[in-house]
Amino acid sequence: MAKDPEYVQQFTLPWTVSLMEDDYGRRHYICSGALISDRLAITDSSCFMLSFFASIKIYVIAGEFGSNLLFPKTQERRVIQRINSRGEENNFLQSDLTMVVLERPFKLNADIQPICLPPPQEENQRKFYYKHCLSTSFPADKHDSFMMPSLNHRKYELQLRRRFYVNPLNETHCNTFPMPILTHDSNKNLMSSLRCMGRDEGKDRNTCFSELGAPIVCEVQNEGEEENSLTYRLVGLGRNTSPCNGLSMPNIVMNVEHYRNWIIQKIKEIHGINEVI
Numbered sequence: 001m002a003k004d005p006e007y008v009q010q011f012t013l014p015w016t017v018s019l020m021e022d023d024y025g026r027r028h029y030i031c032s033g034a035l036i037s038d039r040l041a042i043t044d045s046s047c048f049m050l051s052f053f054a055s056i057k058i059y060v061i062a063g064e065f066g067s068n069l070l071f072p073k074t075q076e077r078r079v080i081q082r083i084n085s086r087g088e089e090n091n092f093l094q095s096d097l098t099m100v101v102l103e104r105p106f107k108l109n110a111d112i113q114p115i116c117l118p119p120p121q122e123e124n125q126r127k128f129y130y131k132h133c134l135s136t137s138f139p140a141d142k143h144d145s146f147m148m149p150s151l152n153h154r155k156y157e158l159q160l161r162r163r164f165y166v167n168p169l170n171e172t173h174c175n176t177f178p179m180p181i182l183t184h185d186s187n188k189n190l191m192s193s194l195r196c197m198g199r200d201e202g203k204d205r206n207t208c209f210s211e212l213g214a215p216i217v218c219e220v221q222n223e224g225e226e227e228n229s230l231t232y233r234l235v236g237l238g239r240n241t242s243p244c245n246g247l248s249m250p251n252i253v254m255n256v257e258h259y260r261n262w263i264i265q266k267i268k269e270i271h272g273i274n275e276v277i
Contacts, residue, residue, distance in 0.1 A: 013163065014062075015115035015234070016136055016215055017041050019079075019100070022057040027076075032136070034215035034234050034256075035062060035114045037267060038105035039077075043213035044237055044254060045084050045098040060102055064111040073111050077102035085262050096193075097237070097259045099266055115217060115234045117264070118257040130168050133197070133218035133235060136161040137211040166216060166251075168235070169196045173250040183252050195236050195255040214238035216253055 015035045020027035033043035041060050063074035081101035106112050174196035175188065183194055190196060197216065216236035236253035256263075267273070 013134075013136055013161075013215075013217075014111050014113040015217070016161070018061045019043060019047060019213070020059050020061055020076075022059060027059060027061065030058070031212040032214040032238070033060065033100070034213075034237065035106070035112070036099075036117065036234070036263065037114050037271065038108055039102045040099055040267065040270065041102070042097055042099050042237070042256075042259075042263065044239055045096040046239070047213055048082060048098060058100075060100060062106055062112045073109075075106050075112060077104060077106060079103075083266060085259055097254065097256075097262075099263070101270060115215060116231060117260055118233045118235060119220065120260065130218040130220060130235065133166045133168065133216060134163055135166060135214050135216040135238065136163050137214060137238075166197045168218070169198045169250055171196045173198060174252050190252070193255055193258040194239075194252050195257075196250055197236060197253050198250045211238050 017033045017035050019030045019033055019041075021030055031043055031047035033041040033047075035041050058079040059076045060079060061074050061076045079100045080103045083099045083101070085097045085099075108114075171190035174183070174190055180188070184190055214237065215234055216238065217232045218235045220231060220233045234256050236256055239253055
């Protein structure tokens with residue numbers, strides 16, 4: 001198979017995971033998520049809002065899906081707990097963050113690595129540069145899907161992930177987004193839990209409902225630091241209201257920075273540690 005830079009290759013974006021339901025030994029894709037530790041992942045809570053996902057077995061699949069179709073180097077872990085940042089109160093159309101706890105840790109390797117959280121909010125008085133932001137999505141056409149056999153004798157209903165580049169935008173670019181009652185406050189400002197992003201004009205596709213929860217990461221550099229200090233940070237997650245078309249239009253995504261303190265607190269509780277960087 002020829003290497004295509006549009007598709008995710010081995011050892012790239014190792015923090016992107018897939019959440020799947022169990023169907024008599026086969027895995028059916030539900031949504032994507034971001035790995036934040038060897039035993040924790042986060043996604044948009046809308047992933048679990050449909051009632052028929054309430055009692056089924058859900059698994060998190062991590063590893064390489066792109067460059068070796070027949071034998072992807074994947075690991076799977078069953079979800080044993082879901083924690084919503086707003087408790088049980090939720091609205092399917094209003095995005096919220098859910099953390100999933102796995103029954104046992106992933107074995108981290110070059111294909112499976114957690115992503116760094118955004119800088120602490122109290123440090124935002126300093127100037128941070130976000131650049132080279134990117135995410136992944138599956139092709140929107142479900143007719144192109146196929147079953148992927150794996151070394152553990154299971155089959156995954158997946159397509160090749162595609163990567164695309166996005167840019168942080170001023171929130172005014174998203175003021176015309178549909179259903180503003182779900183995204184903007186009474187002063188018509190974008191809610192702090194959301195972020196406005198847009199992809200390069202004429203290139204790629206943005207996240208859509210079929211890629212709910214997809215991690216959006218950026219290279220982050222503190223003002224005054226050297227170029228080699230750049231590191232990827234998790235900036236956003238794809239939402240259930242994201243458009244699924246080829247138009248170069250702004251898109252509202254989840255703002256992970258808004259949830260950072262809550263995420264840190266849950267990591268401390270679950271892992272039993274006192275400090276998290």
